[in-house]
Amino acid sequence: MANGATAGAVQQNVPRRLIAFIVRWTTATNHKDIGTLYLCTALLNLFVGGTLALCIRAELFVPGLQFVEPNFFNTLTTMHGLIMLFGFIMPVAVGFANWLIPMMIGAPDMALPRLNNMSFWLLPTATVMLVSTLFMDGGAPNFGWTMYAPLSTTYGPPSTDYMIFAVHMLGISSIMGSINIITTIATMRAPGMTWMKLPVFVWTWLVTAFLLIGIMPVLAGAVTMMLFDRNFGTAFFDAAGGGDPLLFQHIFWFFGHPEVYVLALPAFGIISQVIPTFSRKPLFGYRTMVMATILIGFLSYIVWAHHMFTSGMPYGAQLYFMLATMLIAVPTGMKVFNWITTMFRGSISFETPMLFAIAFVFMFTFAGCTGVMLAVAPADFQYHDSYFVVAHFHYVLVNGLTFAFIAGAYYWYPKFWGRMYNERLGKWHFWLSTISVNVLFFPQHFLGLAGMPRRIPDYALQFVDFNFISSIGAFVFGFSQLIFVYNMMVSRHKGKPASDRVWEGAEGLEWTLSSPPPHHSFQTPPRID
Amino acid sequence: MVGLFRLLVACVLLSPVLVAAQVNMPRGVTSVSQDIYGLHMYVIWIVVGIMAVVYGVIIYSLVRHRKSRGAVAATFSENNLLEIVWTVIPLIIITAIAIPSIRVLIEMDDYDAADLTIKITGHQWKWQYEYLDHGVGFFSLLTTPMAEVVGVEEKDQWYLLEVDEPLVLPTDRKVRFVVTSNDVIHSWWVPELGIKRDAVPGYMYEAWARIQEPGIYRGQCAELCGVNHGFMPIVVKAVAPEDFDKWIAARASAAPPVTSDHNWTLPVAMERGAALYDQHCAACHRADGNGMPPTFPALRDSSIATSTDVNRHIDLVMNGVPNTAMQAYAPQLDDEELAAIITYERNAWEHDTGDLVQPSQIQARRR
Numbered sequence: 001m002a003n004g005a006t007a008g009a010v011q012q013n014v015p016r017r018l019i020a021f022i023v024r025w026t027t028a029t030n031h032k033d034i035g036t037l038y039l040c041t042a043l044l045n046l047f048v049g050g051t052l053a054l055c056i057r058a059e060l061f062v063p064g065l066q067f068v069e070p071n072f073f074n075t076l077t078t079m080h081g082l083i084m085l086f087g088f089i090m091p092v093a094v095g096f097a098n099w100l101i102p103m104m105i106g107a108p109d110m111a112l113p114r115l116n117n118m119s120f121w122l123l124p125t126a127t128v129m130l131v132s133t134l135f136m137d138g139g140a141p142n143f144g145w146t147m148y149a150p151l152s153t154t155y156g157p158p159s160t161d162y163m164i165f166a167v168h169m170l171g172i173s174s175i176m177g178s179i180n181i182i183t184t185i186a187t188m189r190a191p192g193m194t195w196m197k198l199p200v201f202v203w204t205w206l207v208t209a210f211l212l213i214g215i216m217p218v219l220a221g222a223v224t225m226m227l228f229d230r231n232f233g234t235a236f237f238d239a240a241g242g243g244d245p246l247l248f249q250h251i252f253w254f255f256g257h258p259e260v261y262v263l264a265l266p267a268f269g270i271i272s273q274v275i276p277t278f279s280r281k282p283l284f285g286y287r288t289m290v291m292a293t294i295l296i297g298f299l300s301y302i303v304w305a306h307h308m309f310t311s312g313m314p315y316g317a318q319l320y321f322m323l324a325t326m327l328i329a330v331p332t333g334m335k336v337f338n339w340i341t342t343m344f345r346g347s348i349s350f351e352t353p354m355l356f357a358i359a360f361v362f363m364f365t366f367a368g369c370t371g372v373m374l375a376v377a378p379a380d381f382q383y384h385d386s387y388f389v390v391a392h393f394h395y396v397l398v399n400g401l402t403f404a405f406i407a408g409a410y411y412w413y414p415k416f417w418g419r420m421y422n423e424r425l426g427k428w429h430f431w432l433s434t435i436s437v438n439v440l441f442f443p444q445h446f447l448g449l450a451g452m453p454r455r456i457p458d459y460a461l462q463f464v465d466f467n468f469i470s471s472i473g474a475f476v477f478g479f480s481q482l483i484f485v486y487n488m489m490v491s492r493h494k495g496k497p498a499s500d501r502v503w504e505g506a507e508g509l510e511w512t513l514s515s516p517p518p519h520h521s522f523q524t525p526p527r528i529d
Numbered sequence: 530m531v532g533l534f535r536l537l538v539a540c541v542l543l544s545p546v547l548v549a550a551q552v553n554m555p556r557g558v559t560s561v562s563q564d565i566y567g568l569h570m571y572v573i574w575i576v577v578g579i580m581a582v583v584y585g586v587i588i589y590s591l592v593r594h595r596k597s598r599g600a601v602a603a604t605f606s607e608n609n610l611l612e613i614v615w616t617v618i619p620l621i622i623i624t625a626i627a628i629p630s631i632r633v634l635i636e637m638d639d640y641d642a643a644d645l646t647i648k649i650t651g652h653q654w655k656w657q658y659e660y661l662d663h664g665v666g667f668f669s670l671l672t673t674p675m676a677e678v679v680g681v682e683e684k685d686q687w688y689l690l691e692v693d694e695p696l697v698l699p700t701d702r703k704v705r706f707v708v709t710s711n712d713v714i715h716s717w718w719v720p721e722l723g724i725k726r727d728a729v730p731g732y733m734y735e736a737w738a739r740i741q742e743p744g745i746y747r748g749q750c751a752e753l754c755g756v757n758h759g760f761m762p763i764v765v766k767a768v769a770p771e772d773f774d775k776w777i778a779a780r781a782s783a784a785p786p787v788t789s790d791h792n793w794t795l796p797v798a799m800e801r802g803a804a805l806y807d808q809h810c811a812a813c814h815r816a817d818g819n820g821m822p823p824t825f826p827a828l829r830d831s832s833i834a835t836s837t838d839v840n841r842h843i844d845l846v847m848n849g850v851p852n853t854a855m856q857a858y859a860p861q862l863d864d865e866e867l868a869a870i871i872t873y874e875r876n877a878w879e880h881d882t883g884d885l886v887q888p889s890q891i892q893a894r895r896r
Contacts, residue, residue, distance in 0.1 A: 451555070
């Protein structure tokens with residue numbers, strides 16, 4: 001079109017090209033296309049959820065009500081949580097799964113490509129429906145992402161029903177995606193790719209997919225009962241009708257706790273790929289790594305009520321959930337020790353993915369330690385629902401998992417697009433993010449210990465300093481992520497061409513393909529010895 | 530804007546002073562809170578030790594085994610003994626944490642032989658305290674004026690942590706609490722008593738405290754409970770047992786307020802009504818009466834507040850609307866207070882109906 005095309009021809013072509021573009025992406029069934037769609041959607045949602053978070057931190061900059069009404073503040077915390085969990089962290093993990101699993105096991109594509117297309121397109125549909133509640137009469141859901149009844153049933157705004165429908169769609173999407181992943185791993189491995197040769201990332205996703213199939217129907221059940229309580233006069237969660245508000249919490253956390261590991265396991269998988277590459281040394285303790293993944297998956301199902309120590313449980317139940325929760329520290333500790341021993345006596349270099357991975361190990365270990373503190377049931381009576389909890393789970397989800405996914409993004413970027421990202425910008429992104437994210441979340445531990453409850457739009461004067469510091473960190477962290485987006489977008493065209501192997505120490509089937517890889521990853525299955 | 534800027538500057542200047550005081554959990558004034566504090570510090574030192582070892586090894590590797598220093602990678606990838614050791618050590622550590630935790634858990638669970646029982650009921654957005662052994666009960670509401678919240682007035686030292694009537698408790702006596710809720714889930718949290726109990730409708734959840742020192746202990750609702758979740762503080766005033774006995778006796782024998790229409794004029798009712806409306810109604814129906822429809826309907830120009838049927842208005846406020854956020858106010862407010870609020874609603878926001886609701890009218894409609 002560049003040569004000799006008149007302006008008129010270009011204009012005529014625009015709608016046609018646009019239609020072609022839309023058709024290409026809406027009908028995409030290729031695992032890389034779907035992966036790209038997931039990753040781009042996740043990135044977009046990261047900024048939507050992040051904007052909501054910055055609104056929260058802006059309101060909490062100083063005491064008093066400055067920018068938002070208390071009710072809108074509650075919708076901000078709710079939507080921030082829902083969008084970040086269902087719109088960002090879950091899709092980003094699925095995006096990596098789609099891109100990588102076929103390449104890592106030597107398959108041409110996912111086992112069920114059309115199902116793959118459908119599980120993706122349910123996601124933006126549900127996300128749009130969820131975000132649209134912000135513009136509805138009566139406002140968006142305002143009861144926290146945990147949607148505890150009866151605040152979400154008898155007292156919820158009308159838009160709650162839209163949220164319930166969106167959650168149903170997201171659940172269907174996750175279940176179909178998981179079926180696809182399990183099928184792919186079970187049936188499409190290249191000859192000689194035995195179970196105990198699977199890359200750790202594939203193992204973590206296998207366990208994750210089983211977790212998702214186990215928990216998403218439970219969440220669907222919980223929100224369906226909410227729907228019935230709200231609209232059809234049932235009283236599942238209404239004490240006045242013989243129902244039980246705590247039943248909701250039990251069902252919700254039966255979903256909610258494994259959900260944490262649904263998000264965490266793929267991140268563990270990414271770290272287990274990145275660290276050996278830049279340590280130029282094989283992953284230490286592959287077998288224990290696989291075992292720990294399965295063990296974490298199992299334990300995550302049987303510890304849910306540690307989210308409910310203060311909601312009223314008999315002594316025996318408290319004791320059981322305390323001890324079971326502490327047990328999770330064992331397999332998680334095994335993983336951390338394995339990563340460290342992989343680095344030990346390696347030949348370490350500090351490219352951007354490795355920097356993010358090292359930061360992950362540091363900050364995730366810290367989050368694990370506060371996790372052990374929270375597991376101590378008597379002490380949890382002071383920590384629970386305070387900013388200490390907020391700090392803990394943001395250390396897990398942001399300082400930990402989000403850093404792992406960023407590490408993965410830099411690590412596989414040259415493989416996906418055939419061009420290197422800008423290393424200097426990557427280092428700027430790393431240092432700004434790492435410093436600011438700690439300025440953002442570390443002081444929140446102190447706030448919680450000093451007695452600041454979570455989800456409040458205004459606070460007493462003893463909490464002024466740390467909220468102020470935390471908000472500064474939030475804005476620096478938020479805007480630092482623009483460097484990442486800029487780097488990803490510009491390097492796509494301007495980056496140096498990447499070699500097939502990309503990294504000196506990279507091991508695995510995906511690095512034997514060209515960069516970028518061919519449309520159907522492995523036309524003929526490779527032989528693995 | 531200037532106020533905001535001055536506040537920012539003040540925050541930065543004050544930071545070092547205040548930071549020193551606010552980084553850790555309070556030790557508190559009950560045996561439970563002190564044991565929790567002890568447990569908290571014990572676990573902190575354990576995890577600090579873990580982190581020191583873990584971070585030490587990582588930093589050592591990062592410094593010594595870097596490629597730029599010419600480190601050559603070893604090839605080992607397994608060591609059964611090592612892997613068994615670091616499975617066993619965490620098990621030992623968690624056992625060391627679990628044993629004292631179980632002891633404190635048992636102590637917290639001991640609700641027997643209490644000297645007095647307080648029933649705590651969470652309401653959107655206030656706490657109701659009932660001394661079950663003495664027949665005394667009252668509601669406790671935030672008193673921080675809206676002007677401080679929106680920044681028109683300077684914030685008081687106990688901004689958002691002050692109430693009209695604190696929960697008065699004796700020291701050195703075992704107080705048992707039973708916590709429940711009237712609407713959504715709240716959570717009664719006073720850090721210095723070491724008590725956090727979710728107030729769940731349909732449940733009675735127990736806790737106990739034997740307060741060691743007289744003083745004022747403040748807390749807040751810890752479970753998201755709707756719009757004004759951040760505005761339902763808890764204030765506990767602990768006094769010596771003999772002072773408590775005097776206080777509770779006076780409180781129990783106090784005559785109920787006598788309803789009288791004497792001196793009840795429109796300006797008087799409007800002035801009281803405006804203040805009470807701010808405290809009880811404005812969270813949902815807003816100060817301007819526009820509400821937040823559809824969950825919280827507008828009062829401005831509503832048929833209930835402007836029609837000639839005053840009794841319909843009175844009944845609605847007194848009895849509430851079942852299955853909505855509108856509570857029944859008859860048990861919460863006395864006749865004069867209800868008359869003042871209803872009079873205010875019928876004359877504010879250019880309603881100007883001129884209706885003056887008499888306290889006797891309210892009394893007549895009490896069931």
